[in-house]
Amino acid sequence: MNFFELTTDPIDVTSVARRLVPPECGATVTLDGYARRFTKQKDGQTRKTEYLEYEAYEPMALKEMEKLIAAAKQQFEISWVGIVHRLGRLEIGETSVVISVASPHRRAAFAACEWLIRELKRTVPIWKKEVYADGEHWVEGEKES
Amino acid sequence: MNFFELTTDPIDVTSVARRLVPPECGATVTLDGYARRFTKQKDGQTRKTEYLEYEAYEPMALKEMEKLIAAAKQQFEISWVGIVHRLGRLEIGETSVVISVASPHRRAAFAACEWLIRELKRTVPIWKKEVYADGEHWVEGEKES
Amino acid sequence: MNSLQVTKVNIQILFFGATADITGRRRIEIAIPSETTASEVSKILIAEYPSLATHKLHISLNEQYAAGQEIVRHGDELAIFTAVSGG
Amino acid sequence: MNSLQVTKVNIQILFFGATADITGRRRIEIAIPSETTASEVSKILIAEYPSLATHKLHISLNEQYAAGQEIVRHGDELAIFTAVSGG
Numbered sequence: 001m002n003f004f005e006l007t008t009d010p011i012d013v014t015s016v017a018r019r020l021v022p023p024e025c026g027a028t029v030t031l032d033g034y035a036r037r038f039t040k041q042k043d044g045q046t047r048k049t050e051y052l053e054y055e056a057y058e059p060m061a062l063k064e065m066e067k068l069i070a071a072a073k074q075q076f077e078i079s080w081v082g083i084v085h086r087l088g089r090l091e092i093g094e095t096s097v098v099i100s101v102a103s104p105h106r107r108a109a110f111a112a113c114e115w116l117i118r119e120l121k122r123t124v125p126i127w128k129k130e131v132y133a134d135g136e137h138w139v140e141g142e143k144e145s
Numbered sequence: 146m147n148f149f150e151l152t153t154d155p156i157d158v159t160s161v162a163r164r165l166v167p168p169e170c171g172a173t174v175t176l177d178g179y180a181r182r183f184t185k186q187k188d189g190q191t192r193k194t195e196y197l198e199y200e201a202y203e204p205m206a207l208k209e210m211e212k213l214i215a216a217a218k219q220q221f222e223i224s225w226v227g228i229v230h231r232l233g234r235l236e237i238g239e240t241s242v243v244i245s246v247a248s249p250h251r252r253a254a255f256a257a258c259e260w261l262i263r264e265l266k267r268t269v270p271i272w273k274k275e276v277y278a279d280g281e282h283w284v285e286g287e288k289e290s
Numbered sequence: 291m292n293s294l295q296v297t298k299v300n301i302q303i304l305f306f307g308a309t310a311d312i313t314g315r316r317r318i319e320i321a322i323p324s325e326t327t328a329s330e331v332s333k334i335l336i337a338e339y340p341s342l343a344t345h346k347l348h349i350s351l352n353e354q355y356a357a358g359q360e361i362v363r364h365g366d367e368l369a370i371f372t373a374v375s376g377g
Numbered sequence: 378m379n380s381l382q383v384t385k386v387n388i389q390i391l392f393f394g395a396t397a398d399i400t401g402r403r404r405i406e407i408a409i410p411s412e413t414t415a416s417e418v419s420k421i422l423i424a425e426y427p428s429l430a431t432h433k434l435h436i437s438l439n440e441q442y443a444a445g446q447e448i449v450r451h452g453d454e455l456a457i458f459t460a461v462s463g464g
Contacts, residue, residue: 014159017175021238023182029258030162030175031251033464037168054463055394057456060440061463085463093166097464106176110259113174117251117464125437125456126463127394138395140432141460178377199376200307202369205353206376230376242377262377270350270369271376272307283308285345286373 001080002073004065006056008088016098022079027106029113033097035090039130049130052090057125061085064124068116076112078103083116085126096128146225147218149210151201153233161243167224172251174258178242180235184275194275197235202270206230209269213261221257223248228261230271241273297324299364303335308372312341322362329358331368345372384411386451390422395459399428409449416445418455432459 001020017030035052069081082100090096099116103109121142128139146165162175180197214226227245235241244261248254266287273284298321305313313335322331328349336342349356350369362368385408392400400422409418415436423429436443437456449455 012159013162013175014157017158017162017177018240021179023237026178026181028177028179030158030177031255032162032173032175033171033251034166034173036171036249055397056463057391057393057437057440057458060437060456063440092168095163104181106178106259106262110176110255114251114255121461121464123442123461124463125393125458125461127459128462128464129394138398138459139462140395141462142464200310201376202304202306202350202353202371205350205369208353266374266377268355268374269376270306270371270374272372273375273377274307283311283372284375285308286375287377 002069002082004062004069004083006058006061006085006087008086011084011086011095011098013095013098016082016084017100019082019100020080020102022102024104025079025102026104027109028100028102029106029109030098030100031113031117032095033117034095035092037092047130047132049092050133051092051131052096053129053131054085054087054090054096055127055129056085056087060125065120068119068123071119072101072112072116075115076101076103077105077108078112081112081116083120085120085124087126147214147227149207149214149228151203151206151230151232153231156229156231156240156243158240158243161227161229162245164227164245165225165247167247169249170224170247171249172254173245173247174251174254175243175245176258176262177240178262179240180237182237192275192277194237195278196237196276197241198274198276199230199232199235199241200272200274201230201232205270210265213264213268216264217246217257217261220260221246221248222250222253223257226257226261228265230265230269232271298322299324299326299362301331301362301365302367303331304367304369306369306371308345309342309347309370312345313339324364326362327358328356328360328362328368331362332358332370335370342370347372348374385409386411386413386449388418388449388452389454390418391454391456393456393458395432396429396434396457399432400426411451413449414445415443415447415449415455418449419445419457422457429457434459435461
């Protein structure tokens with residue numbers, strides 16, 4: 001029922017959110033994360049990003065995603081989880097990650113989805129490079145978003 | 146930037162979630178609520194629903210949705226909110242409501258989306274009728290979901 | 291003599307969902323004494339359709355939730371309905 | 378005399394993102410003394426590519442996060458990378 005994927009193709013949010021609608025469920029909570037045009041730097045300056053590049057340690061990333069889903073299903077009363085992460089070059093506004101959680105009761109779906117994105121950003125071996133007009137930068141660790 | 150709508154047409158989750166992707170935002174949290182096949186009754190029995198019918202006091206419902214969005218934007222650091230609620234007959238699994246919240250930081254989007262669906266279920270004048278093989282029932286007040 | 295006559299005002303009443311099923315109506319127009327409050331209107335409706343009393347009822351006046359003590363004026367639109375269940 | 382010879386094992390090293398940029402490599406094979414730990418391998422790599430030391434580094438061993446004290450065996454795959462930033 002669960003799925004976790006890496007893809008270089010554009011992600012359609014609905015195809016994740018509505019891939020499975022179990023009969024005992026009433027709510028699916030979805031996080032759609034996407035490339036921001038403007039990011040605040042540590043020095044307080046706002047920087048304009050031209051595009052992003054994501055790279056993964058693919059087999060390990062898939063293993064870590066699978067572990068996260070197993071841990072979420074232990075912790076929260078949810079029916080299924082779908083995670084799709086984009087790799088390669090992303091234009092501004094394109095979806096980088098979708099996490100959907102379906103559950104009989106919406107509260108558990110909200111809590112699990114929020115937990116999953118936090119843990120994904122902390123543990124799944126994927127790296128983001130921000131490309132600016134005048135340079136580029138591999139982001140290390142989570143920025144707030 | 147915000148939108149709130151009632152429709153008798155099927156709702157496409159993506160068309161709500163991705164209708165606006167502001168350049169300062171990095172996350173959109175979406176609740177997709179849909180008709181459940183099985184619901185627990187107060188007596189603990191599980192009942193099988195054949196289909197649903199939603200009815201609204203349309204002009205007042207739109208006003209209440211607009212108020213909710215204004216209140217959410219006061220309370221949470223979010224950029225925009227979209228709410229679409231389906232009316233009329235819905236088959237099992239079809240989306241009854243979509244609430245999408247975009248924000249620069251995902252935490253506010255999760256909190257606002259959860260608050261909005263809770264308040265919508267409490268205040269917006271829309272009513273749901275569950276139709277069973279052997280009868281039907283207007284639901285009064287929120288069931289858990 | 292006119293001073294003893296009760297002035298009547300006409301208002302619209304809307305029913306939805308369970309209240310529409312009970313009354314068999316979706317919209318009616320009724321004449322009520324002037325200075326009648328929203329909750330007094332709801333009592334008049336319960337007298338006419340006693341099954342309404344088996345439900346917890348909410349009232350709106352001109353598309354806003356009413357607390358009950360509001361005076362209903364000529365041409366106002368009052369709706370009476372059970373607890374909402376959208377979502 | 379053989380007893381004084383250090384046994385060597387061959388392992389694969391993977392680099393990603395910033396560590397791939399620093400080393401100019403994505404995958405190398407190196408020979409290390411047997412009984413070397415994961416964090417000792419990371420020190421060997423830092424000696425070879427000193428710019429790695431300017432980053433907070435994480436290590437995985439055979440696609441699992443490594444704490445550092447794990448013994449690296451012949452044929453193992455070790456990756457060295459900066460804090461992840463997916464999402």
